[in-house]
Amino acid sequence: MKKSALTKTTDTLFTPQKAKIIRAVQATQTEKHFTLALANKEKFQFMPGQILEVSLFGFGEIPIGIASSPTRENTFDIVVRTVGRVSAAVNKLDKGDHLFIRGPLGKGFPLDKLINNNVLIVAGGIGLCPTRSLIQYILDRRTDFKTFTLFYGTKTPEQQMFLDDLKTWRLSKDVHFFETVDVPNASWQGHAGLITKLFKQTNISSNTRVVLCGPPVMFKFVIFELKKLGIIDQNIFLDLERRMKCGVGKCGHCQINNKYVCTDGPVFALSEIRFLEEAL
Amino acid sequence: MTQKPKVAFFDFSSCEGCQIELTNFGDADFLELLNHIDIVEFREAMSEKTDDIDIACIEGSFTRESEKDRLIAIRNRAKIVIAYGACAHTAGINALKNHTTDFKKAVYGQDADQPHLNSNDKALPISHVIKVDYFAPGCPMSKYEFLNIVSHLLHGKEPVIPTYPVCVECKRNETICRYDVGDHCMGQVAMAGCGAPCPSQGIPCEACRGFCEQANLTALENTLINKAGFSASRAKDKLRMFTNALLPDTSNP
Amino acid sequence: MNHHYITLKDFNLFLTKLVNQKIVYGPVARKNKFVFDLISSPEQLRLDYDVTILPPKKIFFPPKQHLLHFDGESYKDCLDPKEQIIMGVHNYDIKAIDQLDFLFKEKNPDDHYLLNRRKTTIIGSNIQTIAARSFWGSAGAGVEPKGHDGFLTKLKDGFVFETRTKKAENLVKFAKFIKAKKTQVEQAAQINTAVKKKCPAKLAYSSAEIAIKTRLAFKNNELWERLSKDCFSCGSCNTTCATCYCFDVQDSWNLDQKSGFRTRYWDSCMTVEFAKTSLGGGAVHNFRALRRERFRHRVMRKLVYLNDKLGGPACVGCGRCATACTADIADPVNIVKEIMEA
Numbered sequence: 030m031k032k033s034a035l036t037k038t039t040d041t042l043f044t045p046q047k048a049k050i051i052r053a054v055q056a057t058q059t060e061k062h063f064t065l066a067l068a069n070k071e072k073f074q075f076m077p078g079q080i081l082e083v084s085l086f087g088f089g090e091i092p093i094g095i096a097s098s099p100t101r102e103n104t105f106d107i108v109v110r111t112v113g114r115v116s117a118a119v120n121k122l123d124k125g126d127h128l129f130i131r132g133p134l135g136k137g138f139p140l141d142k143l144i145n146n147n148v149l150i151v152a153g154g155i156g157l158c159p160t161r162s163l164i165q166y167i168l169d170r171r172t173d174f175k176t177f178t179l180f181y182g183t184k185t186p187e188q189q190m191f192l193d194d195l196k197t198w199r200l201s202k203d204v205h206f207f208e209t210v211d212v213p214n215a216s217w218q219g220h221a222g223l224i225t226k227l228f229k230q231t232n233i234s235s236n237t238r239v240v241l242c243g244p245p246v247m248f249k250f251v252i253f254e255l256k257k258l259g260i261i262d263q264n265i266f267l268d269l270e271r272r273m274k275c276g277v278g279k280c281g282h283c284q285i286n287n288k289y290v291c292t293d294g295p296v297f298a299l300s301e302i303r304f305l306e307e308a309l
Numbered sequence: 310m311t312q313k314p315k316v317a318f319f320d321f322s323s324c325e326g327c328q329i330e331l332t333n334f335g336d337a338d339f340l341e342l343l344n345h346i347d348i349v350e351f352r353e354a355m356s357e358k359t360d361d362i363d364i365a366c367i368e369g370s371f372t373r374e375s376e377k378d379r380l381i382a383i384r385n386r387a388k389i390v391i392a393y394g395a396c397a398h399t400a401g402i403n404a405l406k407n408h409t410t411d412f413k414k415a416v417y418g419q420d421a422d423q424p425h426l427n428s429n430d431k432a433l434p435i436s437h438v439i440k441v442d443y444f445a446p447g448c449p450m451s452k453y454e455f456l457n458i459v460s461h462l463l464h465g466k467e468p469v470i471p472t473y474p475v476c477v478e479c480k481r482n483e484t485i486c487r488y489d490v491g492d493h494c495m496g497q498v499a500m501a502g503c504g505a506p507c508p509s510q511g512i513p514c515e516a517c518r519g520f521c522e523q524a525n526l527t528a529l530e531n532t533l534i535n536k537a538g539f540s541a542s543r544a545k546d547k548l549r550m551f552t553n554a555l556l557p558d559t560s561n562p
Numbered sequence: 563m564n565h566h567y568i569t570l571k572d573f574n575l576f577l578t579k580l581v582n583q584k585i586v587y588g589p590v591a592r593k594n595k596f597v598f599d600l601i602s603s604p605e606q607l608r609l610d611y612d613v614t615i616l617p618p619k620k621i622f623f624p625p626k627q628h629l630l631h632f633d634g635e636s637y638k639d640c641l642d643p644k645e646q647i648i649m650g651v652h653n654y655d656i657k658a659i660d661q662l663d664f665l666f667k668e669k670n671p672d673d674h675y676l677l678n679r680r681k682t683t684i685i686g687s688n689i690q691t692i693a694a695r696s697f698w699g700s701a702g703a704g705v706e707p708k709g710h711d712g713f714l715t716k717l718k719d720g721f722v723f724e725t726r727t728k729k730a731e732n733l734v735k736f737a738k739f740i741k742a743k744k745t746q747v748e749q750a751a752q753i754n755t756a757v758k759k760k761c762p763a764k765l766a767y768s769s770a771e772i773a774i775k776t777r778l779a780f781k782n783n784e785l786w787e788r789l790s791k792d793c794f795s796c797g798s799c800n801t802t803c804a805t806c807y808c809f810d811v812q813d814s815w816n817l818d819q820k821s822g823f824r825t826r827y828w829d830s831c832m833t834v835e836f837a838k839t840s841l842g843g844g845a846v847h848n849f850r851a852l853r854r855e856r857f858r859h860r861v862m863r864k865l866v867y868l869n870d871k872l873g874g875p876a877c878v879g880c881g882r883c884a885t886a887c888t889a890d891i892a893d894p895v896n897i898v899k900e901i902m903e904a
Binding site: 469476494 | 592593594595597614615616625626791792793794795796797798801802812814815817818819828830833834835853885886888889
């Protein structure tokens with residue numbers, strides 16, 4: 030992945046650039062889905078799985094995974110969950126407003142290791158947002174990949190995001206899409222139960238490359254299932270989340286042993302972090 | 310907030326020192342603040358009153374049953390409630406009576422039985438009675454921090470109050486540690502944000518802003534005993550200074 | 563580059579001239595301690611200091627540093643590097659600065675640090691008084707101090723001034739320096755070698771041995787629990803550390819409520835908040851929620867994690883953490899002893 034993307038568009042490590050909100054949709058009660066474009070009209074260059082530092086002056090900066098693929102139009106997507114000061118302020122913005130971004134930061138998904146292979150993506154909750162960049166990428170370059178399976182789990186049906194995408198994926202022949210909710214409501218017709226239950230419905234081969242993104246508790250249980258299928262650590266990729274301030278490998282907040290999630294990740298092969306006790 | 314928010318100040322059991330501290334701005338800072346807010350109620354400085362309030366700033370602890378209704382009335386009028394100063398935040402030194410029974414006698418001597426001196430057995434933070442949105446800790450509260458809190462609220466941003474201990478600020482200031490001159494201090498577990506002015510003036514930190522999360526009080530007691538030469542009972546008393554109402558053992562012995 | 567010599571009397575004249583024309587920092591007395599501060603007259607400079615409360619990094623990497631200034635939607639970087647000289651930096655701090663230079667430069671160069679650093683001239687000086695808790699004689703013993711511009715060694719009647727860069731060589735013209743004699747250079751070298759053996763405390767193991775054993779002790783919860791039992795999570799060890807460089811970033815508005823700054827502050831991995839993330843709905847996840855986990859992280863970071871990058875431990879043996887810790891549990895000498903004997 031090119032590191033120079035950062036120096037190309039900014040003056041110092043901490044200089045953000047302006048982005049315009051092209052579209053803003055309340056995705057769930059707590060999450061808002063923004064489509065952005067650079068204010069200078071240039072195409073924003075990035076790779077699936079990379080992150081942005083999103084900021085509003087006076088409020089601060091937060092790390093957010095990019096939720097769309099560079100294979101799509103000139104715009105790019107982020108989904109912001111209201112959790113703190115910055116996200117609360119960002120989620121008050123609407124179409125036509127501006128915000129500021131730094132990035133793209135970090136290494137994205139290891140496309141070279143996924144291409145020409147069977148791919149399974151396991152997304153829990155808000156973990157669908159960064160993985161959507163990869164889902165779109167695979168769908169756009171479908172012939173570059175073999176079988177493509179997607180697991181998506183949320184606590185409740187109300188927490189499902191990208192409803193239009195879900196509709197498309199349910200009907201698509203390009204992806205084997207499986208979804209589940211932990212706690213169904215009256216109108217939920219689909220599968221209910223933890224995301225690990227979906228493995229029973231599928232036939233994932235042992236040479237599949239797997240990408241995981243979700244809450245910290247999800248990792249352990251999914252990895253346990255993957256081990257049962259005989260998938261090796263080198264073929265399991267985790268998109269990790271940590272507290273982050275600088276996003277450029279300096280501030281120390283996201284450090285796990287000798288790794289920085291922001292610059293060495295956020296995507297790691299399980300083999301890289303298996304023995305880093307604080308990673309999982 | 311598009312219009313200037315209406316800000317009101319109220320006091321309960323306290324020395325009103327925090328209100329004095331506010332008016333101590335007396336300079337460009339305070340006047341600049343007035344460009345952005347409307348002060349609608351402020352006993353120390355004015356007398357007009359109004360019904361609806363955007364931000365109610367409450368000073369003082371809850372020590373009398375009659376104060377309950379007043380607190381609830383303020384809460385009902387206000388969009389945001391800030392507890393400012395140690396008395397409102399932790400019940401402060403008012404709570405020093407909480408683990409004693411003879412406090413009235415100790416303070417008022419032979420006048421102790423006068424009816425107007427009646428109060429509850431315990432002084433409590435106002436959050437015991439009403440929902441408090443934000444705290445401006447300290448005895449007195451820091452006027453610069455207060456400005457910062459108001460500034461954040463003007464933009465609808467939750468105020469940033471440091472959560473690290475006073476030691477961090479002392480070290481940043483390169484203040485000589487009280488323990489290095491044979492004194493004691495509670496800065497290791499006390500919430501910072503004040504800028505650590507006391508130790509820089511040679512005064513130990515009394516934790517007037519309350520204790521940090523996971524405050525290691527056992528280790529503090531040991532340090533007070535072993536390093537500052539305190540007796541075990543004095544060490545225990547020291548911990549009560551501003552946080553008696555929050556400690557688990559505030560009941561009568 | 564060169565070895566110069568200056569008499570004590572001329573050195574005072576040199577300082578007088580220097581402080582009149584340049585921004586000069588150096589160790590000065592603060593009650594019974596020392597701090598790096600601006601020097602306005604020669605007698606303030608206390609080259610006989612033992613150790614300062616904060617390391618000299620604060621001069622080019624201050625505890626609070628504005629990164630950006632914003633005004634509505636326009637914004638600019640806050641870069642205002644000043645030419646400055648830091649006099650009297652001890653070898654352990656020179657090693658620490660060299661580490662910071664590397665860490666701020668690697669991968670993504672941090673201009674807010676580097677521009678300040680580039681304009682700073684660092685003049686070391688030999689250690690005349692040894693701090694009670696120091697162990698620089700044995701900390702990262704294989705790592706040579708480098709990255710400084712010049713070095714002063716005090717002999718009986720004057721100083722040998724070794725210039726290592728042009729920046730230092732340019733200072734020579736400020737006073738009556740003469741070429742140092744071979745015997746004087748040898749004497750200076752002797753003094754600097756001899757002092758290494760005079761530290762009161764010592765690590766009894768090599769950096770590599772310590773790194774391996776410490777890493778292996780990661781899961782020894784009983785050990786970390788015992789070592790951190792009295793920890794206040796107060797951050798004093800981090801805040802005074804010569805090699806710590808973690809920071810927090812916060813925005814705030816000026817009184818006009820329109821303009822303001824994005825600012826970085828020194829941060830401390832020992833504090834409870836450091837690895838906390840918000841999950842929404844008031845839920846938080848703290849990746850190092852326990853005292854022993856935070857304590858272990860600091861030890862790992864000083865003795866293990868950065869060793870490959872730095873070619874030695876991220877601890878230079880200044881003993882500041884040991885001095886600053888009121889519970890007296892932060893001393894790496896004791897921690898290493900406990901780990902090695904566990």
